[in-house]
Amino acid sequence: MIRFHKEGYKIILITFVIAIALILLAEKFIDILWLVKAIQILVIVFVIIVLQFFRNPKRVGVQEDHTIIAPVDGKVVVIEEVEEPEYFKDKRIQVSIFMSPINVHVTRYAMSGIIKYSKYHPGKYLVAWHPKASTENERTTVVIENKTVGEILYRQIAGALAKRIVNYAKEGDKVVQSTDAGFIKFGSRVDVYLPLGTKINVSLGDKVKGGVQVIAEK
Structure with a gap:
């Protein structure tokens, strides 16, 4: 069904x-x-x-503290070491997943843990692959922490068609990996920022399945 x-x-x-x-x-x-x-x-x-x-297929993830799963369905378009300017303000590994209009657009928690930070930023609607989309588009930033991985950050980013980001994460919440974290209506991209030294299990161009596919691990 x-x-x-x-x-x-x-x-x-x-x-x-x-x-x-x-x-x-x-x-x-x-x-x-x-x-x-x-x-x-x-x-x-x-x-x-x-x-x-708006389909929302049931997904059952691995739910292991040392793994990070894809928060959304889509194509891996960025894997690189970058400076994360909003929360960490230091070097992190960025993994970006682009969602096409035919992908499932549910956002799921990439790992279990405690929500340490959750903030909405109004902004522009540049195309999702634009280099400035991560810092200038409408977006939400969420940080999850657990004892095994530490802190990871994911960012829902609106695109040229996305006009509303839904984010359920609230600071202090205890969340479970692969469960529903929000939705991007008619949008677009999610960036994940991981600690240096994290093992990345995907490559550029890979198509990933949100809520079940392990993209990285400690």
């Missing part, structure tokens, strides 16, 4: 209402049969796109 994320319930309902209205209006006011059929097909395709975007 297909599950849908709660952040999509309202949009899905509105989509169905509009779809039914368009189909009924087309049948009532348009006499050209092929045009009516074309409108019906386009409406059905649009409904399917909305439904697939």
Whole structure:
């Protein structure tokens, strides 16, 4: 059975209402049969796109303290040592995952632990692969800590189409690896910042599965 994320319930309902209205209006006011059929097909395709975007497949992760899993579905587009300027203010390993419109857009906790930091930043809507997207786009920054790995940071980043980031992490919360951490509506990218010396288990260009695939470990 297909599950849908709660952040999509309202949009899905509105989509169905509009779809039914368009189909009924087309049948009532348009006499050209092929045009009516074309409108019906386009409406059905649009409904399917909305439904697939908000799907929320059940994922059961490894839940091991020494592992870091992919927080989202997508393609690994960055693996490099960088300066993290917001929280750590020192060198970290950045792993970035880009989500296409057809990916599942649920964000999941990359590891179990305590939320040490959670902050929302308003910003621009540059395309997700832009070098300045991590620091200038609308985004949320979350830091999780456990005794085995230490602290890791993940950042939900809005893109050119994303207009709302949903983040459930609150400072002091105890969270479980692979469980629901939020959603990026019609967006775009998540950056993960790991301690130096962390073993990276993915390569550039790899397609990863959020909530289950181990991308790094201590």
